[in-house]
Amino acid sequence: MVQLVMILLGVDYLRNRWRGLMIAGWLGVLAGLIVFIDALDNAIYFPLHPFAFLLLVEGLATLTVAHTGIGGQRTLRYVKGGAFSLAALLILSGHHHGHFILSMIFGILFLTDGLLQIASASVVRYKNWKFVVAGGVIEVMLAIFFFQPYPTHYVGTVPYCLGLGLIFGGWNMVMLAMRVKKLEVNPAVLGNTAAEEASSAETAPLVTEWDGPPAADEPALTIHVWTPVGSSKSAVVPHPVIDRYIAAVDKNGVISTGHAALESPEGVYISLYPAVDIDRSPDQFTRLLRATADNNVEGQFQPDYVTESEKWCPSTMQVRIRNYDAERLKRFWEIYREDNTYNLTHRNCSSSVARGLEAALEGVVGKIWGQRGHWWVLSKILTTPELWVAVQIRKRAKTMAWTPGLTLDYARALSMLADPRPAGWIATIRRALKKMFSLRKQWRDEKAQGTTAPTASHEPSNDKGK
Template sequence: MSLSGGLMLKLAFLLIGPAAFRARWYVLGIAGGLLVVLAVMLAAGLSQMVTQATYIALGGGFVLTGLAMLPAVVSLRGERRWRGLIRPAASIAAGGLVLSAVFLGGSAMALAFALAFILDGFVRAGMALIVRFTGWVVSCLCGAAELGLAVMLLSGWPLSPGLNLPFCVGLFVGLSGWLLIRLGLMLRGLEDEAAILLLPVFGARGWYDHAPVLIGDSPLNRPDDPPILVRVWTPTGQARSRRPVIDRYLAATDADGAFSTGHATLELAPDLYISHCPATDFDPAGRSLVNVLHGGAGNDVPGIFQRSYDDEVQDWRAADVSVAIRRYSARRLRAFWAGYKQDATYNITNRNCSVVVAAALEAALEGVFAGPYPWARLLWLLTDPDMWVAAMIRSRATSMTWTPGLVLDYARTLSRLVDHRDRSWGRRFQGFLARIDDDTPGMGANAG
């Protein structure tokens, strides 16, 4: 939960760009300090009025977001309408639980928090134990901490039932405040030519080591320039057995038993094509899942960069889905790719086709919302449902790895954010439902 909130803050600063905040880095520090003070007051139960006001603000935000989603769902038909109701209903229910703590006590809200901590804690710790990427021990400890908080909420120990819920909410608020303080201090020392992705808060997995360092401005593309095209081959359509989440986001086997993780590429016409694959077909036969997905250097293999989409179609097949993004910085994208392609080493969970596409996309989108009113833009982004969706996707990728399914969802979400920023909440969410529920065909060969 706290990780998703932190990732949303980092993504918002990435899209606005560091230049708007560098001169006033102290404002971030002050805002973060105020949040830390609020967190201490909540955790210690120093003011009932402050606690209730915080609950009302959080609960009201969830309820309003759910209500904003409903108009889009009503326009859907049949089974998709009922599936679509899950998201706004969950948001409204979460808001209702938070608000109920103000009037009826926090037992229901504590149970909901505990369940969320248990689910996220098990997923985070479990995936870290399997993938064992750089920093996996910290991820395991975070998952264990979430499980510990769940036990505290359910047992009412060591804090009294009246304090354990404010403690958890205060912890969430405090971590957000601490992140703002860190960002402010880091932005103060960030050189003008360095990308925000080079800050340590982005660098835990080493995915942004090639973020651009550029002299001078990096203007956005013109309206008549070609868009960035993110293409995805998903393994879903060729799956021999139907396992919706696993097949879409991890891997599948086709009717012939061939293993497929899917594939993702990024293209900017006429001459930039990002496609990272292992030099030889990947065969997991005879290996345990833990060994296959290990993210350490022991699983590094030689890789290759495909030359063009036409070559991949000729050698393989056409992509299942493509997403166009029309607002970006071509200079930042090219600088990122110039650094990354110097090393073709491939790792199935830490340096794969999806990792490079996601990192390149974020490099290209730095500063797309730069403007004269960065603080208003920051507030607007933090209240946008698409930012919440993007943060959840990044949270899953951070705790596991980027996969073609996650890249597809992320590219669609970022496209709505940067290319359709004047659309209402309801229209954005309707577009999200229309795309995320697509049952796209997959591929039947090994992939990157």
């Protein structure tokens, strides 16, 4: 999460506020430890029911306004509202079964994520993969902690989770403050001093919210994705989830992994492909998953989208973003294209697009909300569901590999942050009132047309009678 927040808010924005971040982070860690330790002695002082009631209110409120969301935002609101409401109802049920079910849910989530992290890191073997395996082991241990009843017989599940959330969140804030304290440029993206100065000199955009994605004729950064199923030459054998995020296998046994590219109105086109097609037969595919130097091959960058789509086929999905930094993207591309190395898991089309997208979005959220108080900006981004979705996608891609499916979801989540959509109660009420007045005007017009229509039809009948 630290790197993604650094990318979206920008080093310039965060560096001037590192002391406040540090203090808030340590306070979060301290509060988390207090809540967690308090829950260990089987005497729960944490106000479970008031907390559950607030959780229920938030969940129901989110479900109420979920239909006003656009695209993926609507889905995220339904998921968030449903999860909050379910957790609150399990707590408010007031008996052992509710706490037990909640503990099992958290345990399964930690266990699944930990095992997946261990397995993927062990197969891909990218740099520092052993640290990721260690993190997966810790998640498995936390899962075991939630599965077993000691010491509170599952009643302490909520304080445990809240305490862990405060600890990890506070520690992430401390790490963020330590990293931005003395930074001049953002290590998460490629850039230079000139680009940083040019970007910081720009004024914040006047528009801070949009009702939807950019129009077809509106200049925007475009992420093109060819899904594995959509790019397969023959009919594929259905494999749910695998088809979406990893690869599709057709009836002849040929594997299709899809493709991703990034296009900007300024002429930058990032589309990396192996110079010679890689043998992706099932018996060789496992070996190619290793992110090691022996799997590096020569790659080639496609000239533009028109050329690539004519040679192959149009992209299956597109994500378009208004708010991006063209200078940073240009600088990134000038450096990145000097190396045409291709690696199926470590440096592929999707990882190239993800890195280019992060370079283009560096500091855009800080520019959008920079005129507001910095704590308001930080709370705004940390409470946005799309940030947490993007964090999880980025984590999964870093521990496994960037795929077109992950790149598509990542771009969609970041587009909600770069081009914010109305999400709060005030915006929702405003839109609801606007719709009410629009419907009222429509009804008045229909009523007026209804009263004049008989008169218009009556006159010809009189003429005819005469």
